[in-house]
Amino acid sequence: MVNGLARTLADLDYDIVHVGQFDLNGLFRERRLRREQFLAWAREPRFANVIAHWGAGENLFGGGPYISEEVAIDENSLRPFGFEERSGAVLADLAGFSAPYMPRNVLKTQLARAAEMGYEVRAAFEFEAIFLAETAESLRAKGFAPPTQFAADNKCWSGTTAAEKAEFVTAWEQALIAHGIDVFAVAGELGPGCFEATLGVVDGLKAADDASFFRLASRAFARQRGLTACFMPSLGPGFPGIGGHVTLSLRDAKTGQNLFSDAKGQTNALARQFIAGMTATVPEAFAMSAHTVNAYRRFTPGSWAPKSVGWSEWAFTTAVRSAPSATDTARLEFRLPGADCNTHATLALMLGAGLDGIEQGLVAAEPNENAGPDDVVGIPLPRDLFDAATRLRASDNAKRLFGEPFVTNFATFCEEEFKSLAREVSDEERRRYLEG
Template sequence: MALNDLADTLKERKINIVHVGQFDHAGIFRERRLPRDSFLEWADKPRFSNTVAIWDSSDNLFGPGPYLTEDVVIDPTSLRSYPFEPDAAAIIAEFSGDSAEIMPRAVLRRQVERAAALGLEVRAAFEFEVIFLDETAESLRTAGFAGLRSFAPDNKCWGGQTGANHAGFVAGLEDTLRATGVSVFGVSGELGPGCFEATLAAESPLKAADDAGFFRLATRAYARNHGKTASFMSCLGQGYPGLGGHVSLSLWDKATGKNVFSDPKNVTNPAALSFIGGMTRTVPEAFALCAHTVNAYRRYAPGSWAPKSVGWAELTFTTAVRSVPSQGGGARLEFRLPGADCNPYLTLALMLGAGLDGIEEKLSAPAPTPDNGPDDIPPGAIRLPGSLAEAAARLSASENARRLFGERFVNHFTRACEVEHASLARAVSTQEIERYLEG
């Protein structure tokens, strides 16, 4: 879409304010808010600060200069409604210069292009768990982020009573998500106080990842506008469940229009098994791509629901990869390892890149483990890294990751993970003080 066409679209949709930006490595949407005329003037030669590529979640720079603006390319297909102010929209503009190859959306796009070169179309969907707290930004800081007050503390997993008690809140959230252009399959209650789950609908991979990013933005804004806080931390602490950010994926043959994973016998077919074989090989090495925070690894502690290695089984919820076989279009693979704080672009790029390797090389999947619990490590399986520091070291050493995602990206993202680990390496929890202070 040319700039003139985009201008016409904005005018036709009566969009007077444009929020233009991109999601960074921490999953934060870094934007500029511009009136329509200012946006169109800027869009003639668009540039954005390259600090977006080297900011952590606390707005600290973790990379060297020079710090300047770089060329960006606006993706007109990413235009979506922005319901938090009247007559507004959001749109994504990606770096096209020096920082392009290290940004998450570009990493995913390269794997999508690879699939297209193989004659494959990708469809994907995310599913997120979220915990709502009865806290505002001010109350959290006044209390020093301690003694968190739960919303819906009486919630039962999939409990109809929760849905009835808080129907207005849940319906309002879903309305907000749809108004933000997020494709929603459903929103319902989940396990734990204030815990809900949103299943997003299947889309093209870039749209699916965009939806995931804007889902979290919209959910956080909706919560704050109702005097609450939405948490996507993988592990919020004692009394709260771990939060997942699962992604489902299917491949479609562009020539025939058929689902590559479907099977007339309603079983996991050879293509799906090879895809799983690729994930089994590469995910343990490049796990940081779907678990880039220190907190993410709390969710993989012993006794948690999250798997500790990359196993698989049909229809089983306790494995890293859940195969959903079908004779028709419903066949898909679900990657259940990522937490709710995952970067959706990098998570999907990891799953797709590793799986395409499996298909191209005709790799074999390990034996399914339907009876294993989350803490069980199947014979021959590699235990997942136990910390962000270990995950960063594995990523740096992974030849597969460097081949798939590029030397420069791997070096850059490894550095981001190392800095993130170091930021909390000397932090001491109240639980540690309680355990050791008087011992």
């Protein structure tokens, strides 16, 4: 492997390698090495396994031992690191006793399962981001009080914003492409500073990798311009809720045919089985696609976010949006995850649940064409992160699909995150209750 890596790095003229992996919170934890030092390290690669037991605040939960654990370098993940010349980034997944805890490993297991069933998985994420006229210093100076808006006059799909902010949008797109991210489109979205990037359709693992590197690249791009890129699903009054939707199709591994396509342009039987699997498992394993306290604020009554796992064709108000077609573009879209979702865990949840529906021959309920986002069809989603963690921990389906070690560890991660904020009291609560 090392000799192959050496040749690849030389061919690409990469002098610097950023090697790491995405943690439970979706952040890239890395080491920066010169080529020679990287190749020396790669002979017996190890990385700190604390990232398998780190909360969002970098607080440890769960048991040790906390050691430098062996990792497996994924040569196929090598991509350019767009903010440094002659440099690349490569993923190295924990490969020892902590391997079952990591979302990317869980996704790889579901992709292997799909391959055994004769399927190739094609997927893409679509993210909304809110850019703020704040720096790291200004946010801290004001104690993270309501932030100053960027593009305060932006309206959804505004041609004016597209014209006025053309240089900004173009530079953002180029920063993403420079990171080896497939980009389909970028545009203004709903609300102040809100922009959306639709990533290109690629194989399943790269889709989740692209989505995680997308947030890294967007955050760095914004900070270099004196701005902040925010992916909190709910930033508070004056800002829209933002999502991290994922689209997926299954292809015949031998022919490449899109198996969700239908001659009549309707949602076919295989897609309906996939939807039925999602309907059965997503409510009890939802924490895998909503692992923060803030993620659940996006589901307040009156918001655009659906409150249960219903489906329909083309509608934006249901959890699963089917986009049927007689052509190669037929796909399913999972619209529940927020923009802060762990991309690997989210895609693993969608794929694992959907494959279950196919294997078990489940039958989807009828579509809910006229359902609004507040209409509850079937089992309601968890009310908050603690509810979600409790359901995940108790889910036999989740343990069977994703492994008991992952489920227990990820549920603990979510519980600790909930507890860390459970005693926090907001300014608005004091304003409402302090005097009366």
